[in-house]
Amino acid sequence: MTARRTIPTIRHRTVDVDGVRVAYRESGPADGPVLLLLHGFPTASHQFARLMDALGDTPHRLIAPDYPGFGHTEAPTGFTYAFDRLADIVEGFTDALSLDRYALYVFDFGAPVGLRLAARRPDRVTGLIVQNGNAYEEGLSDTARAFTALRREVPGNEEQVRGLFTPQGTRFQYETGVADTSLVSPDHWTLDVHHLGLPGRADAQADLAFDYASNLTHYPAWQAWLRGARIPVLVVWGAGDPFFTPAGAKAYLRDAPDADVHIFEGAGHFALETHLPEIAPLIEDFLRDLRPSSPAGV
Template identity: 40%
Template sequence: MNWIANYVLATALLAGTAQAAPLPSTNATTTYHRVLVDGVGIFYREAGPESAPTIVLFHGFPSSSREFDTLIPLLATKYHLIAPDYPGFGLSDAPSPSAYTYTFDHLAQTMSDFLEKLKVTQYTMYLHDYGAPIGFRIILAHPDKLHALIIQNGNIYKAGLGAKWTRIAEYWADPKAHPEVLNAFLSFEATKDRHLAGTSHPERYNPDTWNSEYTDLSRPGQREIQGDLLYDYRTNVASYPQWEAWLRKHQPPTLVAWGEHDPSFIAAGAEAFRQDLPHAEIHLLDAGHFALDEKTDEIADLILQFMAKYPE
């Protein structure tokens, strides 16, 4: 009869597990969620106690919140981390451009509404790559909500644009006349190079990362989505002076941790923050565009030291 009792007990435990409410993230354990924002399903990672100061992590192209997988546990014992995927990226919905307008204005509005839905009213922002133009739009719309800034290869200065942007500017002028620019931008070689170009430690980079990113870029509809965003990137460059002026006026606490060998957003973009933020902490790291891939511990230490200086 013991096996019958054990079977009944196991069945009851499994049934209880299936009906249990999701456990909140109270420590370094990351939890995974979806929420509907403006009709779009937004996937996000979360870790750390909700009572702790919040750091919102905005990812780059063509990645997703997965780029923060190694960083989140190193910060979540002290901070509340939220890392969403933008519409069209990662595990968030990717509605067609006929149903969702893929501009940086629209991505920023969706991410702002996402934070409002989660009732996140005060935060530090970690901005990487595409995260910078998205984040700065939110900051200028809601300056009272920003506690501090962490910038990692997130450019807002013309001095930070590498050589490849000359060709991209041709695409902005006439996208139909330059399909080869978009082809190169979405290619497997470019996807891989965004990680490996400029690094002296290629062994620290997981090939699964760019293979997965290229698989995402190859999904139906992605060429149109990413083509729209690449074309709209010209509005970010046009907005640089406005964002720079905001920094000069408001002087938020700012940490810049920059992979100095990034060929896309070159080191001059990191140094340029000094002209508007003389008190910013600026660190040039021996790394490329995805500096977190090889400098996770160093960047985590810089963030922990920086945040300790500016408690909420």
């Protein structure tokens, strides 16, 4: 009889963190080593649904929260949408779930959130997976540089930023740089459009967009953390990303010279959408070789 691959049970839960009702999904054994999956813009933890299925027989516990302003997480009126605050909530989330050791998977917005977390709690991070998550100046495309230079007080910039929240702007992020767009499920960007259209979400996303430039000032600190951490690093990158160039993937080798770097031609920003069959085995091997008992920096 042919052996069957294990299909995981994925649970969808919520936990209160400083007045924010954080929605998250998780799979795997409750006592397994943790992989914390941090999503990007304009999506939410649902971006990891297929990956969690693909990693179904891993002994790791996979946990993917939605940030305030994203997915099914509910934030109170008056919440400040800035990257520091997103990191505060994710840090509180790890405390609420008693996650004292974990590997990080960071994508897009997940990089500035997760790397803030790593710099604050370096003893907790056992390994790092980066997928189109930038932490180097050379990784910024001309489009990204122009975006980070936008200032809210300049007439027309607000309208330009909010164009990213439209169905056309969201679809652009999924399909640009992709060689075969038939591999990109319209369900994901359609779901993103739904969440972006919820009350207050466009305002929250505009606040985060204009705060994005703050992340660049943290690059030296994050790079210094990575140099000192000496943890295993896997970098997987869509070469056609209109925001973050392959130079940003290669730059990780400067501070983590043993990093395993893979750049996928024909993939865009959302590389998991088109190249999951190639990326999932790399993550499986990474997690298999990861030594969760080895603290970062030791």
